[in-house]
Every structure is written in structure tokens, then in C-alpha cells.
Amino acid sequence: MDRIFSGIQPTGEIHIGNYVGAIRHWVELVDRYECIYCVVDYHAITIEHEAASMQKRILDTATVLMACGLTPDRCILFVQSHVPEHTELAWIFNCITPLGELERMTQFKEKGRQHRHNINVGLLDYPVLQAADILIYKAGYVPVGEDQIQHVEFCREVARKFNTRFGHTFPEPQVLLSKAPRILGTDGKNKMSKSMNNTIGLLEPAEAIWEKLKTAATCPHRQRRSDPGHPEHCNIFTMHQAFSKPDEILDTERNCRTAGIGCIGCKEILFKNMIEEIGPIQTRVKEISGKPEFVTEALRSGAMRCRLIVGKVMDEVRSKIGVKSEWLAG
DSSP, rough: OOOOEEEEESSSOOOOHHIIIIIIIHHHHHHTTTEEEOOHHHHHSSOOGGGHHHHHHHHHHHHHHHHHTTTTTTTTTEEESTTTTHHHHHHHHHHTHHHHHHHHHHHHHHHHHHTGGGHHHHHHHHHHHHHHHTTTTSSSSSEEEEEHHHHHHHHHHHHHHHHHHHHHHHOOOEEEEEEOOBBBBBBSSBOOOOOGGGOOOSSOOOHHHHHHHHHOOOTTTTTSTTSSSGGOHHHHHHHHHHHOOOOHHHHHHHHHHHOOSEEEEHHHHHHHHHHHHHHHHHHHHHHHHHHHHHHHHHHHHHHHHHHHHHHHHHHHHHHHHHHOOHHOOO
């Protein structure tokens, strides 16, 4: 089976944007590919963070992933810092990566604007570590959202540079885009983000989710209940496309365009379907949280499986760049 790699940061509450855009897609792939998924804690420290709560965030993130279906019997799940070869390969890639290529990365520019007081080297070097995450497993595919395509292209370029200089070693991974629609935050304008205070948490109680949906932005062109709507401009309709059944999506679109349904009625249907899907996940999270050793053992086992893979790759890499010393083995 072809191998897949992807990762998620343990930066806090997982919201429905994360779920629809990444996690649900990952679960769909496990039966068709050899999947390796990672909680990328080293990526998370490029911005200021609370060190005391990091371990809890890592375990909480892993718990949600497992509750969604990414269990050890279906894929490899591990924590990035538990496999130190990731950062070793990143250093090697640093030495073949032109500075100008990193400075042109869109995400670095965005992060620089968001964190003007902490524009550190890690923010700049983020794509190099990401390339190491992917290439150290010789992954053929990377499931990402559209905002990450540039990083996968950069990864392909790193592989190309290394192969040209030291001999063919790494495949050039391909993008696997999710077919799920891109959900914006409850403001209907910006990407769903905790910093924007516009998220719907995957684990929030149903009552809290409904309160957020009730006040969430809808079609900006519809002012009154009797006005026909424009679903193509409505973030709530986009959420319908992510959570509702095909026939309900068609009915909602038709009724919206003809003013046959108001925004609250539209939201009530969405709420029902959203809870129908994420409710069982919330139940499984509670079950798994009751046995934390199940999560830690899964992460420990995942890291051990990964180290068997990356050990062989790094032996090959060290040999090709000339730093592997045979006499150390003796």
C-alpha cells in the first residue's frame, strides 16, 4: 500500500473546521493507504505556549483522533518529539535549503503578521521540519487543505535537491486534497480559528453549539425572512454540505433560494445533522478519556513502529551525506 503522512498541532481545542478539513479525511484514507499520523508538538512551539499544559494538549489531541477512528489497529499514531530523527533530518535539509525560498512562504508572512513580537527562526524554518516529517517516511501522499499546498510543493523541491546532490533517496510526495468544503468561522469571513473567537468546538456541548449557530453569520445579501437567499455566499450552507445528507442539501438550497425557509430553520436542520455526526465522537472521547493508559500506550507503540522505519532511512541518509561512521558500530 502507498504510504501517507500528515500531522496536527496540539494547540488547543479541535474545532469542526479541523474535523471536516483534515481528521475526517484521514479516517477515510486508512483502508486504502498505509497511514502515519502525527501530533506535531515541535511545530506547536514556534508560537508562545504554556509549557505546563503541553502534555495535556498532546494527550487530548490524540484522544480525539482515536475517538474519530484513528486507532492503532488502523494506522500509526505518534508524537513528533518521540521520534528525534525528524529534527535530525530537518537540520540536514536546512543545509540544502536556500534562505530566500523560506522567506517567500505565504504562511511565514501570515504568521509574522500575527506574531510580530515573536518572529523566531522556527516560524521561518517550519516548512523544513514539515518536509522532514514527510520525507523521513518516504511518504507518497500528503492529505492537506488548500492552504498547505505550497508546503507540499516545497517538500517536493527539498526531495529534488537532496536527490540531485546525493543520489535518489526520497520520492516527491503528491497532494491528496480533501473533497470537503472549506468551512469558515461563525463570523462567515475568516478561517475558523481560536484566536479569532469564531470556532465551534468538536467537543462542545450541544447547547453551546446551538447558541453559536443561532448567531452565526449567514448570507450577507439576505436581510429579511421573506428575501430569497444565496446559498453560494452563505457559510451555513457550506456547513450543510459538510454535515447534511444529499437530499437535505438539495432541499435546503431550493428552499433558501425561494425564501421557503428562514435562516433559523436552516440552522435547525444543520444543528440536527451536526450533532448526529459528532455526538458519537464525543461519547467515544469520554470513554477513551476514562482509560488514559490506552492513549499513552498507543502513542508509545506508534513511536516504536516509526523508529523502525526512520532508522533505516536515516542510515541511508547519513551514509549518502558522508557522516555515517562504520567504526562506531564496533
